[in-house]
Amino acid sequence: MSEKPRIAITMGDGAGVGPEIIMRSLADQSLYESCAPFVVGDAKILKRANEVVKTNLTVRSIQSVEEAAFEYGTVDCIDLDLLPADLPFGEISAVAGDGSFRFLEKAIALANNGEIEGICTAPLNKEALHKGGHIFPGHTEILAELTGTKDFAMMLSSPTLRVIHVTTHVGLLDAVKLINPERTYKVIKLADETLKRAGIKAPKIAVCGINPHAGENGLFGYGEEEEKIVPAVEKAQEEGIDVVGPLPADTLFFRANRGDFDIVVAMYHDQGHGPIKVLGLEAGVNITVGLPIIRTSVDHGTAFDIAGKGIASEQSLIEAMRQAIDLAPKRG
CATH class of the missing domain: 3.40.718.10 (Isopropylmalate Dehydrogenase)
Known part of the structure; x- marks a missing residue:
């Protein structure tokens, strides 16, 4: 098992740009030099995103952190297999909203169990989240609820x-x-x-x-x-x-x-x-403070208008990953 901090990246809304910016970010080899990243989401949607952004990465479906290899070139994905393969790009749907909640729920459980050192979240869509039956204002409030945290706040960093x-x-x-x-x-x-x-x-x-x-x-x-x-x-x-x-x-x-x-x-x-x-949207990072776990996020939304076009920038997610690495407790 890697001694670098293990960072779970939640896929967010599968109809948005989250899967695309995840694949582009994990094409940056420097991230693997300082952390052990993997995705919690849906492997087939990541594979589709990989075809859109045209990286040389492969996606590997796993079921536990122990199965992850944390090797550059292969994106390990704890595959909850919740989304249809033909999920439309850029459309609000209950299934995608429910999926975004379930991906985060799984990552929080891993953190609560001590299996990871941090969570980095790709964007979810609040309307889809609600349609999926999860009435929360956003990521921050879900994290607080599922970790039993009362005193927390949203910090944005550039x-x-x-x-x-x-x-x-x-x-x-x-x-x-x-x-x-x-x-x-x-x-x-x-x-x-x-x-x-x-x-x-x-x-x-x-x-x-x-x-x-x-x-x-x-x-x-x-x-x-x-x-x-x-x-x-x-x-x-x-x-x-x-x-x-x-x-x-x-x-x-x-x-x-x-x-x-x-x-x-x-x-x-x-x-x-x-x-x-x-x-600049690419420079901002969202950090939830007061939690018992480290959580960072991109500071932008699902960008439904450009989802599936392969033009979304990964820079905010890369910066969010670096912030998570800096804040995460060290292992070894």
Whole structure:
């Protein structure tokens, strides 16, 4: 058995670009030099994707981690065999949505059993997931549910900017209701702990406001910053965490991107996702923090509009794999 960290790549929605970017990523031999990768998914769909992207790889169906060879040139796939061979590209379907859940469920079970050191997820489609009978907002919430994790957060990472979210997959009005001092403090704490584990000894953390100009002393909004954010920042500061805020989001992301801060705490989905994605979809990586297992992901969707065309970029998945390797516990 390899002493390198074993990373399970979940195939995501088989009708999207996930299988294609997986095959392209595993054509990068350097990944095999630093980890032991394999796929949890459907072998026949990977074979079809391989024909689309035209690599020289072969796909091998296996049923357990012990069967994996982790050898460059052969993609080992724990084959759940859930999808039809003629699954249409780029279409929402219940069977593909159920499959994306089952692939992740299997990988989480492997992690919970100590058989792997990390999970890297290809994208799923939320509508298909729901049609398949799994009513979750996305990967993050499934991971939390199946690992019994209560305090978790979504962190997005790019080469020049990191963002962690207080709320994610809820509407804006609901997000404002959900933000409270306890949750904001927990996310600040998760940010500090995560970056310290990653080797940053004293992370500099900045917290976004909710309203324009962070409320500007009550000029905008109804005192949300004073009620929901300030107590959390003060509590974290009292514990020695290097955190400031709330600060206006319209200038904070510029400052963080130039290096003033190591991470930004965003209050809601689009506040945090927008700046990362402006920097480039290929550069962003999604990391779920607070889990007992390592999980990274591409920071893009299933891209149904280009699925099956062989043009999807694998760069975000390669970067997600590298992040998983860096964060995974070492073996040997």
